[in-house]
Amino acid sequence: MRHLITGGAGFIGSHLAEMLIAAGDEVHVIDDLSTGRLDNLASVRSEAGFSLDIESLAAGPTLEARVEWADIVHHLAAVVGVRRILQRPLETLQTNIHGTEYVLDAASRHGTRVMIASTSEVYGKSPELPFEEDGDLTIGPTSKCRWGYAASKIMDEFLALSTFEEKRLPVTVARLFNTVGPRQVAHYGMVLPTFVKQALAGDPIPVHGSGEQTRCFSSVHDVIRCWDAIARSSRTVGQVYNIGSDDEISITNLAILVREVCNSGSAIERIPYEVAYPTGFEDMPRRVPSLSKLEAEIGFRPLTSAREIVELVVEYERDAEFVPG
Numbered sequence: 001m002r003h004l005i006t007g008g009a010g011f012i013g014s015h016l017a018e019m020l021i022a023a024g025d026e027v028h029v030i031d032d033l034s035t036g037r038l039d040n041l042a043s044v045r046s047e048a049g050f051s052l053d054i055e056s057l058a059a060g061p062t063l064e065a066r067v068e069w070a071d072i073v074h075h076l077a078a079v080v081g082v083r084r085i086l087q088r089p090l091e092t093l094q095t096n097i098h099g100t101e102y103v104l105d106a107a108s109r110h111g112t113r114v115m116i117a118s119t120s121e122v123y124g125k126s127p128e129l130p131f132e133e134d135g136d137l138t139i140g141p142t143s144k145c146r147w148g149y150a151a152s153k154i155m156d157e158f159l160a161l162s163t164f165e166e167k168r169l170p171v172t173v174a175r176l177f178n179t180v181g182p183r184q185v186a187h188y189g190m191v192l193p194t195f196v197k198q199a200l201a202g203d204p205i206p207v208h209g210s211g212e213q214t215r216c217f218s219s220v221h222d223v224i225r226c227w228d229a230i231a232r233s234s235r236t237v238g239q240v241y242n243i244g245s246d247d248e249i250s251i252t253n254l255a256i257l258v259r260e261v262c263n264s265g266s267a268i269e270r271i272p273y274e275v276a277y278p279t280g281f282e283d284m285p286r287r288v289p290s291l292s293k294l295e296a297e298i299g300f301r302p303l304t305s306a307r308e309i310v311e312l313v314v315e316y317e318r319d320a321e322f323v324p325g
């Protein structure tokens, strides 16, 4: 099979590229390296079935030709990460909405199957836990630019589902919950790599807010396995799926677990949201997916425990710290 991965030099996209190349498929990546890195693709760059365009996603001959070549497009390119979104609200909206529009337009001309990466952020402040795919989406006001990311992904979902309805394009939307693992970078406000780096350095681990807010972290390896199963199934066309884990952990307990796995003496430092973030930030106390649809239709259960995920990230960060002289 021929796969086009937009954002394929990023954290999730590079793991997906690796898995598909290992399965004997062909992969082409389009990535502007705004947050992605060529290093992420080190293990596949010299493979015969792999190719890459380093450029921004734009409507034009490159995208058109790559989409025509592909059997499936995995659309992962986006502006991601709370900190980056707050710093670049306009770029977030433009990249996330127009990028998806370009991909869907090109795919419509060639009848190419598309997977769209959405996010648990679309559920916003919904109190209806666990979040079901057909549940209401309750995001905050437009004056708080944090919600621009959720709004852009909601618009992506509407674009995808409308293109399916009107043009019968085979599209599926995957709402990814907190995905973690090796290669995720700390710079854009990602919690686990930040905690691990601080713990390994013996520096304070910064917990924002009360620390009682909970999240469900899933391993990138589980996520791409599930993503691939959805992508290869025809019954998932025109559907929306949650992908993630339903194993809930508070941010304080995550910090304690990281400290334990790192065998670190780091203090846990509580930082009020007003200090941690510029204005425009709001957090939600819990975020738990319902995995019923995924289990019933794909037979998916996450395999990796929170401790195993932390161990993998710690191992990766320890290796990354070691630079041979």
Ligand SMILES: NC(=O)c1ccc[n+]([C@@H]2O[C@H](COP(=O)([O-])OP(=O)(O)OC[C@H]3O[C@@H](n4cnc5c(N)ncnc54)[C@H](O)[C@@H]3O)[C@@H](O)[C@H]2O)c1
Binding pocket: 006, 007, 008, 009, 010, 011, 012, 013, 030, 031, 032, 033, 034, 035, 036, 037, 055, 056, 057, 075, 076, 077, 078, 079, 080, 095, 099, 117, 118, 119, 120, 175, 176, 177, 178, 179, 180
């Ligand atoms: N990591 C998570 O926990 C998570 C959760 C929910 C949803 N997602 C979604 O999964 C996708 C991948 O996220 P990730 O965590 O791997 O982030 P990432 O930042 O590592 O990957 C995004 C990639 O897109 C590329 N990119 C950005 N703008 C581009 C443009 N205009 N043209 C070409 N390439 C561009 C970046 O360089 C990067 O390689 C995103 O769509 C994100 O919204 C991720």
